[in-house]
Amino acid sequence: MVYLKTVVLLAVIAVYQISSQNNVPIRASKETLEKIDGELRNKIAEERGNLRLAAGFVRLSFHDCVGEGRCDGCIDSGNPDNNGLQRYIDVLSGVYNDHKDEITRADLFAFAGVVAANEASREDAQFDMSHFKVGRADCSSDGQENDPNEHFPGNNMQNLGEVTKFFNAAFGLNEQESVALMGAHSLGRMETRNSGYEGPWVNNIERLDSAYYQEVAERRWFLKVMPESNGQKHQWERRGPTGGSGNREGGNPGAKALLSTDGAIAFNMHLNQESGAFLDNQECSMCGVANNPPRREAECCEKNSGYNICREYSANNPQWMNDFAGAFYKMIDSQQTNLSSPVSVTTTDATTPRPTKAPKPGRKPGKKGKKGKKRQDFFHTKKSHNDAKSNRIRHRIQKLMKELREVSDQVKKMKNY
């Protein structure tokens, strides 16, 4: 009897080791994604006014995809560029722990960005969720990594070439796609305690739309040096210098701000890369279209080829959203070798309404409406029923595998005695 048990256990160990050698990442099913979609939307809604989860998830999905060229579910908490992300990671870790056997952390981080972008977008131009794929492998089981090759973009970029160079090397984006991706900064804000920068980019920091481009390319901005307590970093602010040129102290709390890298998608600047200050005699202010006549103290910065792209996006939110989604999917799919085909996820509404403008009368129904109709489709319903069934079976198998793993762990421990 004891002999038989040992044989069974050894067989179990052998099977387990063979299966773990393959190391094929778990692929979340459509039902799993739909469940998680609902949970994420509820969390975003619950935390509104407390944590900026939509902004946090979108930023996290970007940071997860930098370094080693692909999204891998791991964030190097020792890298100061990741400051401020921990609170969002903590929320997703809770979700992950409930769904460990159904999804990889890398897929969850990427998916959270997609759900957040959709949740924060406007009815007239929703972030299209229908291109999401699964199959990203995790870099480690605990989500920690120490990745010395993880280089985030600098905050003092000075022209569009530098911005495009980064996004091209990281995710294969071209110039237009690089400009489009930066519009993510319509969500959230900068915080002194995280980055040394301070302020939101736009008025409504919970809505994902093209308002960012109006700020960048249709207003006037001045470079300011932040106080000592902010490490004397340089950011752009609306309030002009009271005299002299550029490099005046700023840090106006609550006021909108831009990084030089934000301005660089429309204007050329000449900056000391280390400090972020203007090079000698190179002061300029960013004069967008709503430009007051240039003042004596600062010439207008030279416009670059991104300026017209920004103007176009500012005037056409659906156009921008389309390009943004394209660039975002390129980012989260970058250098993945075994992704599924797109999983069409039927979304559920969050418990509180999204931050939207009411559609104008006479408008065609938005995507939401179409999705609602699709639900009544006979084949669709039947298919999802079958999927649910196979998912339940998969669930049971996964549970069994987990139990087997525990048994095999115990045997391994016994062997050590």
Ligand code: HEM
């Ligand atoms: C050249 C590129 C970029 C630079 C230099 C940059 C820099 C920054 C900095 C300094 C912050 C403030 C962090 C803090 O103080 O908490 C920030 C926040 C943020 N970034 Fe970027 N970023 C870049 C690109 C992107 C991209 C590609 C995305 C997404 C697709 C993104 C999404 C966000 C979001 C949503 C926030 C707000 C987070 C929050 O509210 O907590 N950024 N970024």
Ligand SMILES: *[C@@H]1O[C@H](CO)[C@@H](O)[C@H](O)[C@H]1NC(C)=O
């Ligand atoms: C790709 O993913 C599928 C589905 O999970 C799996 O069966 C296959 O072995 C994977 N291929 C590679 C090369 O990892």
